[in-house]
Structures are given as C-alpha cells and as structure tokens.
Amino acid sequence: MTTFTDPYASSQETTEGRVYSLTGGDWDSLVTEIGATKEERVVLNMGPQHPSTHGVLRLILELEGETVTETRCGIGYLHTGIEKNTEFRNWTQGVTFVTRMDYLSPIFNETAYCLGVEKLLGITNDVTERATVIRVMMMEFNRISSHMVALGTGALELGALSPMIFAFREREKVLDVFEMISGLRMNMAYVRPGGVAQDLPQGALAKIRETIKELRHNFKDNEKLLISNSIWIKRTQGIGYLDLAGCTTLGITGPVLRSTGLAWDLRKAQPYCGYEDYQFDIPTTDTCDVYGRFLIRMQELEQSLRIIEQCVTKLEKLEGQPVMVADKKIAWPSQLSIGADGMGNSLNHIREIMGESMEALIHHFKLVTEGFRVPAGQVYTSIESPRGELGVHLVSDGGTRPYRVHFRDPSFNNLQSTAAMCEGGQIADVIAAVASIDPVMGGVDR
Amino acid sequence: MSENGMFGASGSGDTSGFGGLVNTTTVIGSTQRPFGSYFDQVADDLERAYPLFSDAIEKVVVDRGELTLFIKRDRLFDVAKILRDQLKFEMCIGVSGAHYPDESGRELHAVYSLLSITRNQRIRLEVSVSDKDSHVPSLVEVWAGTNWHERETYDMFGIVFDNHPGLTRILMPDDWPGHPQRKDYPLGGIEIEYKGATIPAPSQRRSYK
Numbered sequence: 001m002t003t004f005t006d007p008y009a010s011s012q013e014t015t016e017g018r019v020y021s022l023t024g025g026d027w028d029s030l031v032t033e034i035g036a037t038k039e040e041r042v043v044l045n046m047g048p049q050h051p052s053t054h055g056v057l058r059l060i061l062e063l064e065g066e067t068v069t070e071t072r073c074g075i076g077y078l079h080t081g082i083e084k085n086t087e088f089r090n091w092t093q094g095v096t097f098v099t100r101m102d103y104l105s106p107i108f109n110e111t112a113y114c115l116g117v118e119k120l121l122g123i124t125n126d127v128t129e130r131a132t133v134i135r136v137m138m139m140e141f142n143r144i145s146s147h148m149v150a151l152g153t154g155a156l157e158l159g160a161l162s163p164m165i166f167a168f169r170e171r172e173k174v175l176d177v178f179e180m181i182s183g184l185r186m187n188m189a190y191v192r193p194g195g196v197a198q199d200l201p202q203g204a205l206a207k208i209r210e211t212i213k214e215l216r217h218n219f220k221d222n223e224k225l226l227i228s229n230s231i232w233i234k235r236t237q238g239i240g241y242l243d244l245a246g247c248t249t250l251g252i253t254g255p256v257l258r259s260t261g262l263a264w265d266l267r268k269a270q271p272y273c274g275y276e277d278y279q280f281d282i283p284t285t286d287t288c289d290v291y292g293r294f295l296i297r298m299q300e301l302e303q304s305l306r307i308i309e310q311c312v313t314k315l316e317k318l319e320g321q322p323v324m325v326a327d328k329k330i331a332w333p334s335q336l337s338i339g340a341d342g343m344g345n346s347l348n349h350i351r352e353i354m355g356e357s358m359e360a361l362i363h364h365f366k367l368v369t370e371g372f373r374v375p376a377g378q379v380y381t382s383i384e385s386p387r388g389e390l391g392v393h394l395v396s397d398g399g400t401r402p403y404r405v406h407f408r409d410p411s412f413n414n415l416q417s418t419a420a421m422c423e424g425g426q427i428a429d430v431i432a433a434v435a436s437i438d439p440v441m442g443g444v445d446r
Numbered sequence: 447m448s449e450n451g452m453f454g455a456s457g458s459g460d461t462s463g464f465g466g467l468v469n470t471t472t473v474i475g476s477t478q479r480p481f482g483s484y485f486d487q488v489a490d491d492l493e494r495a496y497p498l499f500s501d502a503i504e505k506v507v508v509d510r511g512e513l514t515l516f517i518k519r520d521r522l523f524d525v526a527k528i529l530r531d532q533l534k535f536e537m538c539i540g541v542s543g544a545h546y547p548d549e550s551g552r553e554l555h556a557v558y559s560l561l562s563i564t565r566n567q568r569i570r571l572e573v574s575v576s577d578k579d580s581h582v583p584s585l586v587e588v589w590a591g592t593n594w595h596e597r598e599t600y601d602m603f604g605i606v607f608d609n610h611p612g613l614t615r616i617l618m619p620d621d622w623p624g625h626p627q628r629k630d631y632p633l634g635g636i637e638i639e640y641k642g643a644t645i646p647a648p649s650q651r652r653s654y655k
Contacts, residue, residue, distance in 0.1 A: 075616060075617070076615075076616060076617040076618065076619070079617040081633075083602075083627065084626055084627055084631075084633055085633065087633075088633050115469070119510055119511075120510065122510070134468040164615040180456060184526060199473050248537055248563070249536075249589055249590045249591060250591040251537050251540070251589065251591030251592075252537055252591070264563055264564070269563075269566055270566065270568075271517065277467060377509050377510060378509070378512075378514075378544075378557075379510050379512060380512060380559050380568070380570060382539070389539060389561075391539055391559060393540075393557060395544050403544070404542075404543075404544045404545075404627075405545075406540075406542035407593075408539055408540035408559070411592060412594065412598075413539075413540065413594070413595070415594075415614070416590075416591060416593060416594050445617055446617075
C-alpha cells in the first residue's frame with residue numbers, strides 16, 4: 001500500500017501545539033488523530049472560506065468540547081480601499097464606488113452618501129419631492145431584498161432549504177423592479193447628488209403595484225415556514241442573547257437593537273427624506289435573541305410594503321416633476337434613457353448639447369470631466385439601513401473631489417457583538433448568532 | 447515615453463486623469479455662542495458637569511447644523527466619560543480619521559460621532575495630534591464599541607490609541623507597511639508580498655511603454 005499525504009488535509013507541529021488542516025471530507029482521520037491526544041481545548045479556525053460565515057468572515061473559536069469559550073473575528077479579507085479610491089474621483093463618481101460597499105443594500109449606501117454631499121452643498125431642501133419619494137421607494141424595496149437574503153441564508157445555515165428558495169424567489173421580483181427603474185439589479189449608482197439618475201420609465205407604477213401584491217401574498221409562505229416551525233424555534237429562541245446595555249455600549253443598531261424592545265429607528269427618531277410623512281410602525285420584540293431578530297425582519301417587510309404603497313400614491317401626484325435639482329452647476333447633465341436595445345444616452349439630451357445649446361454643452365463638459373466644487377467642511381449623515389445605522393462622514397476641502405469619505409457601516413460595528421453573543425454557548429449556535437447579526441462583508445471591509 | 451506605469455500617473459498615483467488638480471486645505475474657524483439649535487444646551491450641560499470645560503475644549507465649531515467639540519487629547523477620556531454618564535450620550539457611533547498634512551503639529555484628526563438616544567441628539571468630538579506624537583487615549587473603556595473603530599483608524603492613519611486592549615491592524619494584513627488613508631500614501635502602485643513571492647502593482651505588471 002502506498003502512503004499518500006494530502007497537502008490540504010494534514011497536521012503539523014507548531015510552537016502553539018498541533019495544527020490540523022481540514023477541508024471537509026476528512027473528518028474520520030481527524031477524529032482518530034485528535035482522539036489520541038488528551039487535550040480538551042481546541043482552537044478552531046472557521047472560515048474565511050466557510051459557507052456559513054456570510055462571505056469571507058473568519059471566526060477564531062476556542063472550544064472546550066462543544067462549548068465556545070472565546071470568540072474572535074478576523075475581518076479584512078474583502079478590503080478594497082473604496083474610501084481611498086473616492087478621494088481620487090469627483091463627488092458624483094463617488095456614488096459608483098460606495099454602492100459597492102454593502103452590496104446587499106446599494107441604494108442605502110448611495111442615498112446616505114448623496115444626503116451627505118447635499119448637506120455639504122447646502123442643497124438639501126432643493127432636492128425635488130419626486131426625487132426624494134423615488135429614493136424612499138427604492139430604499140424600501142432594497143430593505144425587502146436585503147431582508148430576504150438575511151432570512152433566506154439565515155434559514156439555510158440552520159439547515160432549512162425551502163425558506164431560502166422562497167426568499168430568493170421574492171428577492172428576484174424586487175431586483176426586477178430595480179432593473180426596470182435603474183437598468184441594473186445591483187450596484188445601480190442610481191441615486192446621485194441632487195436627485196436620482198433618471199425618472200421612472202413608462203408603466204413603472206403599474207408594475208410596482210403588481211409586485212407589491214405578489215410580495216405581500218408570498219411573504220406569508222415564508223412566515224409559515226419559519227415562525228412556528230419547532231426546529232427553527234429550538235435553534236433560535238434564547239440563542240445569541242444580547243440585551244440593551246450590551247447593545248448601547250457596543251453601538252449596536254438595527255434589528256439587533258430592536259430585539260431588546262427599544263423602538264429605535266432613525267426613520268422615526270431622526271427623519272430624513274421626508275419619512276415623517278409616511279405611516280409605518282417599528283416592529284420590536286423583547287426577546288434579545290436570534291428568533292426575535294428574524295421576527296423583526298419579517299415584520300419589517302410588511303412595513304416596507306406599506307411605505308412603498310404610499311410612495312406610489314405620492315408619485316402619481318408628482319408625475320412630471322423633475323428628479324434632479326434645478327441648479328445647472330450641480331445637476332448631473334447627462335441623461336440616460338432606456339431604449340429597445342437597453343439603456344443608453346438620451347437622444348434628446350445629445351440633440352440639445354450638440355445642436356441647440358452651447359451653454360448646456362459647456363455645463364455637460366465641465367460637470368462630467370471635472371465635477372462640481374463642494375464648499376469646505378465636514379458632515380455626518382446617517383440613515384437606517386436594513387442592518388442599522390449607516391453613517392457617512394464626509395470632509396471637503398472645497399475641491400471637486402472628496403477629501404475624506406468614511407462609511408460607518410452597521411455590519412462592521414455590529415459584528416463586534418459576536419463574542420458577547422457566542423461565548424459560553426454551543427458551537428452550533430455561533431452560526432445562528434452570526435446569521436442574526438446579518439453582516440455583509442463588503443460593508444464590513446469596504 | 448513615461449516611466450510611470452501604464453497610465454503615466456505620477457505623484458498621487460491617481461489614474462483618473464485628474465492628477466493635475468491640486469487640493470487646498472481650508473481650516474474652519476471656531477463658532478461663538480449662541481450656537482443655536484440644541485447645541486447651547488449640550489454645551490451648558492457639559493460645562494456644568496465638567497468644571498475644566500474651558501481648559502479641555504480647544505474650540506467649538508457649528509457648521510451645517512452639526513456641533514463639533516475640539517477636545518485636547520489629555521482631557522478626551524474624562525470628557526467622554528462625562529458625556530456618557532451625565533449627558534447620556536450612550537453610544538459612540540464610530541471613530542473616523544482625517545489626515546491634514548498641511549496643519550503642522552496637528553496633522554492627524556480622530557473624529558468621534560456620539561449619539562444620545564435619551565436626548566435624541568448627536569454631537570461630534572474631534573481630537574488632533576501631531577504626526578510625530580500620534581497618541582490618543584482609547585475610549586474602549588467608555589464605549590466598548592469603539593474597539594474596532596479605533597483599530598481601523600490606527601490601521602488607516604497610524605493614530606495610536608493608548609490603553610486599547612488590542613490595537614492591531616484590522617482591515618490590512620498584519621505585516622502591512624504604512625497607513626493607506628494618509629494623504630502621503632499613494633493610490634495603487636504598491637507591490638504585494640505574499641509568502642515570500644512579490645507581485646508587482648497592477649500598473650507595473652505589463653509594459654505599454
């Protein structure tokens with residue numbers, strides 16, 4: 001018999017002790033080998049390429065048998081230097097970068113950034129009502145699609161496949177709406193400083209009404225699959241406990257904070273984008289556990305649909321209003337339109353700048369190549385993203401490019417609670433706790 | 447023919463073609479009372495709770511409806527504790543940094559956003575230190591949530607947070623040289639070393655010279 005050593009599944013001696021490498025199919029040999037030693041304490045490196053860690057999160061778990069005694073997170077595997085990159089592009093181009101941070105909630109990244117730029121420019125009140133209502137509608141649709149991933153993958157990680165398939169089916173419908181409105185399903189760069197990239201296409205509102213109806217009907221399926229499912233309840237109730245004091249000292253916001261019974265939602269507490277004019281409730285639970293957090297997400301779906309319905313009613317009345325500020329020194333001049341062959345330049349706009357208005361051509365050229373100047377200063381704007389407070393710290397030096405763009409991503413902050421939620425529990429519950437934080441590594445690492 | 451990589455960028459390493467634009471830094475002056483909005487209330491409360499207020503605060507800036515307190519770094523920890531315990535700023539939302547190479551003696555700024563749920567108010571603290579002595583007291587003892595934010599600010603700017611429980615890099619690899627968000631750090635053009643092998647920067651991988 002020839003001996004064969006697998007370079008990917010082997011063990012070696014280090015100064016810290018014996019290190020075993022595992023890839024999945026080699027548990028038997030590991031159990032035999034570890035069983036021979038008397039050591040009860042094991043340090044387990046879970047990830048960064050583990051299917052249950054929401055992307056490239058590395059969890060370093062210290063175990064005594066199956067009990068987790070210490071938890072640490074290793075992050076940074078998805079760091080792409082987006083904040084640094086934005087300093088080398090103009091303010092409008094920044095949208096295209098920041099939309100890629102938390103890739104499950106691109107519209108929120110864009111809106112938070114644009115609200116910041118508008119605050120720096122002092123044009124917050126000049127953004128047209130139609131643009132603001134479109135932003136709100138897009139954000140709430142985005143909240144639904146993001147929560148669908150949280151619920152779907154959360155269930156999948158605990159072994160329930162059907163909720164994932166149902167959730168992704170509904171998410172597709174929301175992405176179809178995004179595609180119809182912005183031309184893209186993800187990373188749309190649709191919200192721009194001063195408004196949105198383009199108006200809604202013909203027949204959009206009818207399609208949205210239809211989608212609301214379908215979503216509302218289908219959400220019930222998922223609720224039935226999870227809420228009273230006894231396996232789901234056993235895996236989630238009382239798991240990942242974090243109370244209000246823990247949340248405040250760790251700066252936790254979003255569904256995790258609301259699962260402690262505190263109805264803190266920036267849309268109500270510190271309204272932006274006219275959220276004070278909408279009727280909706282803030283779902284809370286007082287269970288402080290994984291079950292409560294998922295329950296909140298499910299209930300927020302319905303609240304988002306309520307807001308979208310109000311947006312549709314408003315948009316019908318605002319038909320014909322511009323979706324970009326009137327100031328030609330700021331408004332992005334290039335207009336896009338969706339033709340039979342996809343999205344491209346608006347022919348009307350090309351006709352105007354090339355044949356009719358010299359001034360329009362100059363504005364187009366200056367704004368598209370160099371960009372507008374933003375008065376010096378710093379601002380912090382924050383909005384309620386599906387994961388909590390998404391904050392943007394912007395510094396301008398008076399130039400056409402940002403001096404500093406910093407995103408306070410809720411996932412980055414909330415992931416710090418992993419240790420508080422997991423230590424002392426079972427290793428299997430780490431998965432449930434991390435899923436309930438709903439971290440998106442693109443936002444964590446930026 | 448340029449020797450500066452395939453986009454011909456030099457200096458900032460900017461590959462956008464806007465490399466000729468020059469940044470100018472503007473320092474915003476301080477604001478005098480009345481500050482407006484709820485800011486006077488916050489300042490009054492802090493003054494009452496903290497007798498050394500005038501000694502601790504370098505200046506107050508109210509700009510675009512936001513209050514910024516510039517704090518001396520020696521007093522930062524005390525002020526933070528009072529803001530949390532007596533003024534009910536329960537949450538430190540995050541720590542950001544900024545690098546102003548032209549402000550000699552105060553090149554590095556750490557910026558803290560505080561949130562009070564009780565008062566439903568926000569304020570901002572700002573601490574500036576020099577490049578040569580870039581030490582700021584850590585606020586992890588006051589708000590545990592600043593842990594990762596301070597690590598990130600250290601990683602990106604090289605601000606050292608004293609008494610931090612484990613101030614290591616968080617986003618960049620542990621052995622990374624330099625602090626990427628500083629203004630003297632280029633965008634791109636950095637060779638990557640991994641397990642003994644060196645991979646040239648993307649702009650250097652192929653020659654179109």
